[in-house]
Amino acid sequence: MDRINWFISTRWFAALLCVVLWGVSHWSWPGIVHLPKLSFIWSAIALALLNTIYYYFGKNILSTKASLENSRLTRVFIRVQILLDFLVLSYLNYVTGTIESPFLVMFVPHIILACIFLSRRESFSIVIFAWFYAALPLMLEYAGILPCISIFDGHFKYLVLEKGTLLPLAFFFAIGFGYVITWYIITEITVSLKMREKQLEEAYHMLKHMDKEKTQATLRATHELKAPFAAIKSYVYTLRDGYCGELPERAAKVIDRIGERCDRLRDKISAIIHLSNIKTLVVSDINLKPVNLIDILKAEAHEGALRGRERKIEVRFRSDLRSVYVNGSRPHLTTLFSNLIRNAVNYSKNDQVVDVEVVEKRDEVSVSVIDSGIGISSDALEKIFDEHFRSNQAVAHNPNGTGLGLPMVKELVRLHGAVLAVESEVGVGSTFKVTFKTVIPKTKGENNE
Numbered sequence: 001m002d003r004i005n006w007f008i009s010t011r012w013f014a015a016l017l018c019v020v021l022w023g024v025s026h027w028s029w030p031g032i033v034h035l036p037k038l039s040f041i042w043s044a045i046a047l048a049l050l051n052t053i054y055y056y057f058g059k060n061i062l063s064t065k066a067s068l069e070n071s072r073l074t075r076v077f078i079r080v081q082i083l084l085d086f087l088v089l090s091y092l093n094y095v096t097g098t099i100e101s102p103f104l105v106m107f108v109p110h111i112i113l114a115c116i117f118l119s120r121r122e123s124f125s126i127v128i129f130a131w132f133y134a135a136l137p138l139m140l141e142y143a144g145i146l147p148c149i150s151i152f153d154g155h156f157k158y159l160v161l162e163k164g165t166l167l168p169l170a171f172f173f174a175i176g177f178g179y180v181i182t183w184y185i186i187t188e189i190t191v192s193l194k195m196r197e198k199q200l201e202e203a204y205h206m207l208k209h210m211d212k213e214k215t216q217a218t219l220r221a222t223h224e225l226k227a228p229f230a231a232i233k234s235y236v237y238t239l240r241d242g243y244c245g246e247l248p249e250r251a252a253k254v255i256d257r258i259g260e261r262c263d264r265l266r267d268k269i270s271a272i273i274h275l276s277n278i279k280t281l282v283v284s285d286i287n288l289k290p291v292n293l294i295d296i297l298k299a300e301a302h303e304g305a306l307r308g309r310e311r312k313i314e315v316r317f318r319s320d321l322r323s324v325y326v327n328g329s330r331p332h333l334t335t336l337f338s339n340l341i342r343n344a345v346n347y348s349k350n351d352q353v354v355d356v357e358v359v360e361k362r363d364e365v366s367v368s369v370i371d372s373g374i375g376i377s378s379d380a381l382e383k384i385f386d387e388h389f390r391s392n393q394a395v396a397h398n399p400n401g402t403g404l405g406l407p408m409v410k411e412l413v414r415l416h417g418a419v420l421a422v423e424s425e426v427g428v429g430s431t432f433k434v435t436f437k438t439v440i441p442k443t444k445g446e447n448n449e
Contacts, residue, residue, distance in 0.1 A: 007081065007113060008058065011051045014085075018044035018092075036151075039095040043088055050084055078117050082110050082126055086133040094137035097151045099171055107134050108182055115186040127183045131176045142168045216276075226269055233262045264400055271404040274335070275387070278411045286332060286415060290325040290441035294358065296333050297367065301356045304341035311350045315341065319358035324365045326436040328416050336412040337367070339405040340432050344371035346398045347430075360438065368433045373397075376424035384422070385410040393426070 022040035058077070086107070093103045107130040114126035140146040238244060240255045247255060297317060304315040326333075337356075344354040348371045355370040376384060380391035388403040395401075413420045413434060424430035 005058065007078065007117075008051055008054050011047055011054075011081075011085070015044045015047040015051065018047065036095040036149075039092065043092055046088055047085075050081075054081055075118060075122065078114075079122070079126070082114060083129060085110060086129055090133040090136055093134060094141075094146065095149060097149055098138040098141065100151055104134055104175065107179065111179060111182055112186050115183060115190050120187050120191070123187060124183060127179050131179050134175050134179075135172045138168060138171060226273075229262070229265065229269065233259075233266065236262055267400075268402045268404070271402045271408070275404050275408045275411070278332075278408060278415070286329045288327045288329060288416075290439050291328045291330050291333060292323045293326050293328075293333070293365065293367065293436070294319065294321055294323050296330065297337060297356055297358060300334065300337045300341050303338065304345050304354065304356075307342065308345040308348070308354070311345075311348075313345055313348050313350065313352050313354060315345065315354045315356065317356045319356075321358055321360060324358065324360050325439050325441050326365065326416070327439050328436070332412050332415065336409055336416075336434070337369070339409050340369040340434075343405050344369050344373065344430070344432075346401065347371065347394060348373035363438055364435055365438050366433055366435045368431055370429065370431045372429040375426040375428050376422075376430055377426050381422065381424060 018040045022037060022044065025037045025040060054077075089103055089106050092106075093101045096103060111123070111127055111130055114123040118126070137146065141148045236255060236258050239247065240252070240259055297319075301315050301317040308315055341354065341356065348354055352372045354372075355368075357368045357370065359366045359368070374393050374397050376391065377393070380389075380393075383389045384391075384406050387407045390401055390403045409432075410420065416436065418437075419435045421433045421435070422430065423433075
């Protein structure tokens, strides 16, 4: 449909060109060139009327048809447009002297468009029609059916018509040869491009399939690790808590370290499973409903404040809005902002403040999580959404991170059709801003529980 709209829009320029030629014809060189004034304006009117019909037909008919029927009807619609254009061009070709006319060249863009929009066989039929309509005026003049028109005062055209059939036939076959060569070159290029496009599409689908397989393999592996890891952790806690007798001090310290590593590994396995599940989702897999974003943000800001209490990090929710609704999944939005706020708390210094700001503007709402933490370097900023990536500053400040929180945020933003922006400066802090389209709930206070 976009191609048809483009095809229709270019015809307005053709109509405008006819109007320009009508204006130029008033300043023709007397005794040298005689341009048909009214013919240009009538052609402009015809093109404008036809284009109006094409526009409304394309808008009201094609957009309502089924996909298979639409494809067939679209090709017919394009052919009809081209053939009617050929009628107008054939008329302009005649009134501007046929063999003297520059409009013979204007058949070529239509041949090119036919090669792009239609199949090889269909585009070749357009070439035959172009050949016929381009040569028709001269043939009718030669047969005496139409009066001979020349835009020049010279007698060249009259000599061509009076010298027998050789020159008109040469003109006829020269036009055909030029159009066929044009068709052949363009179709070869088009076929080559379509083959490359198909190969790229197949490669894309293969990569997508391989990525999905990789994600599922990761998911299976982590699930298989989960059960034996839970058993190991249980045995470690059994030893640590003295159920098998009191341990020597050095052994108890080793067991404590094993327990800490178990906790970190448990968090990482959970994050991998969660991210793998999210990556396999598409928008149709989640139930998007109007959700009050303010409720989620207040709850997550409170959780963040509890997390930061030990290090005296304050998490402030800053907004006067009581409700603002977006199309989303409450569990996934909770995960999104939980990760952003946890990240801000984890990478803030002691006695710092993390702000959660909400700004509504027209049909959008932006949520900014602002910290005054360690910041992110410009080099690392390009990689923070890569899985398992952690900058040197991040590892030094918080060795226990998984490197999966921000990739999870990126995937959740994608699922909600939102926009994510990041600003950061080393030693100053970072701002993560997520922008959603707002919606109006069907009933006041509707939530997605």
